[in-house]
Amino acid sequence: MKLRKLRTHVAVASSLGAVALAATMVLGGGVASATVPPAPTAGVYPAWIPADFSVSHIIRSSGSDTTFPMMQVLGDLYTGSGLNGCTLNATNTNCNTAANVDTTDTVDNYALTEILTGDNDIGSGNGQQQLCGYLNSPDTVDFARSSKPIASSANCTNSAVLQQNGYAKDSVPVTDFQNINPAAVGTATGYIGQTFNGVAFPSTGIGAVAAGWLPGDPTNCVAAGTGTPACSGTAFTDIDGGTTSGTGSVPYRLWCQTTIGGATGRITDWGQLTNLSAANNGGSAKTVGNGAPIGVPIRIIGVNPGSGTVATWFSFANSGASSGGCTGKPYNPNAASGPNPLTNDGDPASPINHEIALENNASQIGEFAATNWPNDPADQAVDIATSLYFQSYGYYNTIPNSATAQLTPGTGTIPAGVPTAYTVSLLNENGISPSILHERTNSYPTARTLFNIYRTDTVKAAFAGFENWLCGTNTDATGVPKGTDQVQGNNYDSEITTTINGTYGFSRLTDTQPELASGVTPPDGVSAPNSTCDAQLPVTENSTTTLTDASTVITPFPAAIQPGWAVTGTGIPTGDTVSSVSGTTLILTTAATASGSVTVYFPGHPPVLAVAFPND
Numbered sequence: 001m002k003l004r005k006l007r008t009h010v011a012v013a014s015s016l017g018a019v020a021l022a023a024t025m026v027l028g029g030g031v032a033s034a035t036v037p038p039a040p041t042a043g044v045y046p047a048w049i050p051a052d053f054s055v056s057h058i059i060r061s062s063g064s065d066t067t068f069p070m071m072q073v074l075g076d077l078y079t080g081s082g083l084n085g086c087t088l089n090a091t092n093t094n095c096n097t098a099a100n101v102d103t104t105d106t107v108d109n110y111a112l113t114e115i116l117t118g119d120n121d122i123g124s125g126n127g128q129q130q131l132c133g134y135l136n137s138p139d140t141v142d143f144a145r146s147s148k149p150i151a152s153s154a155n156c157t158n159s160a161v162l163q164q165n166g167y168a169k170d171s172v173p174v175t176d177f178q179n180i181n182p183a184a185v186g187t188a189t190g191y192i193g194q195t196f197n198g199v200a201f202p203s204t205g206i207g208a209v210a211a212g213w214l215p216g217d218p219t220n221c222v223a224a225g226t227g228t229p230a231c232s233g234t235a236f237t238d239i240d241g242g243t244t245s246g247t248g249s250v251p252y253r254l255w256c257q258t259t260i261g262g263a264t265g266r267i268t269d270w271g272q273l274t275n276l277s278a279a280n281n282g283g284s285a286k287t288v289g290n291g292a293p294i295g296v297p298i299r300i301i302g303v304n305p306g307s308g309t310v311a312t313w314f315s316f317a318n319s320g321a322s323s324g325g326c327t328g329k330p331y332n333p334n335a336a337s338g339p340n341p342l343t344n345d346g347d348p349a350s351p352i353n354h355e356i357a358l359e360n361n362a363s364q365i366g367e368f369a370a371t372n373w374p375n376d377p378a379d380q381a382v383d384i385a386t387s388l389y390f391q392s393y394g395y396y397n398t399i400p401n402s403a404t405a406q407l408t409p410g411t412g413t414i415p416a417g418v419p420t421a422y423t424v425s426l427l428n429e430n431g432i433s434p435s436i437l438h439e440r441t442n443s444y445p446t447a448r449t450l451f452n453i454y455r456t457d458t459v460k461a462a463f464a465g466f467e468n469w470l471c472g473t474n475t476d477a478t479g480v481p482k483g484t485d486q487v488q489g490n491n492y493d494s495e496i497t498t499t500i501n502g503t504y505g506f507s508r509l510t511d512t513q514p515e516l517a518s519g520v521t522p523p524d525g526v527s528a529p530n531s532t533c534d535a536q537l538p539v540t541e542n543s544t545t546t547l548t549d550a551s552t553v554i555t556p557f558p559a560a561i562q563p564g565w566a567v568t569g570t571g572i573p574t575g576d577t578v579s580s581v582s583g584t585t586l587i588l589t590t591a592a593t594a595s596g597s598v599t600v601y602f603p604g605h606p607p608v609l610a611v612a613f614p615n616d
Contacts, residue, residue: 037106039086039097046472048464049111050616053095055086057111057462057616062118062137063127064145064308065359066170066392067450070504071145075115077485077495078466081108084486105483108469108492113462117145122358123306124148128453132156142463144453147308147392161456166449167471168506169439169515171393172312173446174239174251175362175424176210177405180385183207183219184418185407186378190339197260197268197342199295205378209270209296209385210425211235214280233274238428240288246320250289254388255300255317256326258333266334268342269293270386297342301365301389302335302356309359312448313390316429316522332356339372339379341386360395362424366405375410377420384422390446393434394505396426430522436507440515445522450506460615470496473510514603539600541571541592549584550597556583561602569600578602 043051050057061071084105086095095111104110120138121130127144129135134155147170150162182188183205191201207213211223212233222228223235240250247257248264250273257266267273271294278285280292303310310331318326326333335354337343357364369383384405395402400423407420414420426434429445438444452470454463474481474493482492500508509515537557539547549557565578571594579587
């Protein structure tokens with residue numbers, strides 16, 4: 001099995017050649033005591049400080065917009081944990097371990113590493129390309145922030161040296177606006193009088209089309225079943241990419257199909273999504289995507305094409321399609337451009353200024369609308385009401401600005417009592433609602449893992465120490481807890497969890513808190529990334545109790561693997577454990593049921609290797 005298929009291990013380079021560390025990345029911690037705590041051992045797990053105790057290394061990331069602000073906070077926490085770290089020697093180059101006192105924090109950032117969060121060429125794919133050297137970077141990239149796995153499309157000729165650690169879960173729901181009444185804002189003179197694909201825009205204005213408003217309904221109607229007056233159409237609350245796969249699916253026809261007309265033609269009109277009754281369709285009820293047009297165009301909001309958010313969404317939208325608008329990139333072929341969302345779109349290579357937003361930022365929809373219709377809040381409201389977007393579930397739940405579009409009246413007016421800000425509604429995908437549970441079980445079709453990706457040939461001890469600290473908990477197998485943040489008064493491990501789960505709305509993965517289910521394939525047929533911080537190794541199975549090392553760099557198995565450790569993976573029976581390990585052979589308690597090269601996992605256990613890091 002190629003190393004790039006592994007999901008969580010540190011691989012490092014030594015003077016003797018490439019040595020891979022397959023391990024959970026765990027760093028313990030301690031608190032001030034009445035006695036001087038022992039200094040960590042240089043060059044070994046879990047701290048992985050440089051073997052010569054050299055200090056103050058700067059570790060810089062690049063890539064994901066989704067994880068940018070969170071990694072800033074986590075990086076600052078780790079940097080700050082060095083305030084009570086080592087005492088520098090006379091030349092300020094190494095730790096003077098003899099100068100440690102009882103308040104010295106030897107279990108967090110003892111070596112005084114500093115974490116920088118880079119922001120040039122934002123996007124997960126761009127970060128991966130900078131890390132591997134395909135894309136130039138003004139400064140060194142030590143690890144890539146990524147909201148998608150290592151991508152074969154990253155153009156990295158050295159992709160075999162890239163490794164990834166998944167430390168949190170998220171998902172990417174589609175959003176629309178179901179709580180806006182554009183007609184209440186004013187008369188949309190820019191839209192009224194236009195014709196879209198042969199159907200005139202409603203002459204009296206529109207209500208919340210995403211909630212099921214149809215011509216003839218009161219413009220203040222709400223989704224049927226949620227109140228009165230009820231809209232007569234079907235609210236667009238579920239985007240289905242599974243029951244009709246490939247080029248016939250609703251997400252494909254909205255985001256990827258550039259040809260209008262036919263049973264699988266592009267969906268451009270809100271009536272196709274909501275006007276489904278038999279009465280309005282010649283006596284036969286229609287499925288979503290095939291309803292009668294009402295003259296209200298759908299505005300597709302593009303997203304930064306280098307982002308992991310885009311990659312996650314388009315893997316769902318493009319599921320089952322072997323050719324067409326989203327199979328070969330670039331993404332966003334149907335992104336709107338200007339006041340008429342159906343003009344100059346459908347051609348991602350055109351010089352038209354498409355409406356391409358940053359990730360996870362619905363507020364930009366309001367900014368696009370204000371640019372299209374300056375001093376015209378009524379037409380701005382139509383732009384917002386007709387927009388489809390997708391964004392991070394974590395951001396939606398924790399950052400209000402990411403989910404809210406604002407009208408900008410300028411010299412125009414908005415009647416008293418009419419809202420000026422509107423929050424998006426999240427859509428189900430294949431009938432499954434967005435939730436933390438559905439992310440952790442990978443049942444939500446766009447569930448994804450958030451990664452830090454590094455190079456095995458240039459990885460630094462300083463980075464390994466930080467990543468161990470991020471992925472380990474106070475109850476990990478080493479039994480060494482993190483220390484106390486002397487500024488805030490909290491344990492660092494609880495602060496990591498609060499930052500990931502509470503501040504940014506993701507769901508933390510650790511060595512002892514993996515995903516609730518593994519190997520689950522979503523209904524659209526695209527397996528969601530399924531990485532944890534658990535130790536893992538490439539092995540060869542032969543349908544017996546014997547596993548043989550299948551790596552080209554891990555020989556023999558780490559001596560830290562002990563009898564009784566739990567083992568999971570393809571072909572490994574539930575509840576199986578290590579019976580014995582010696583050299584390149586590991587014996588299971590129960591025979592495997594599969595043959596060939598696979599990856600096995602040791603939940604909650606970090607194999608320990610003493611290695612050198614020449615790159616600090």
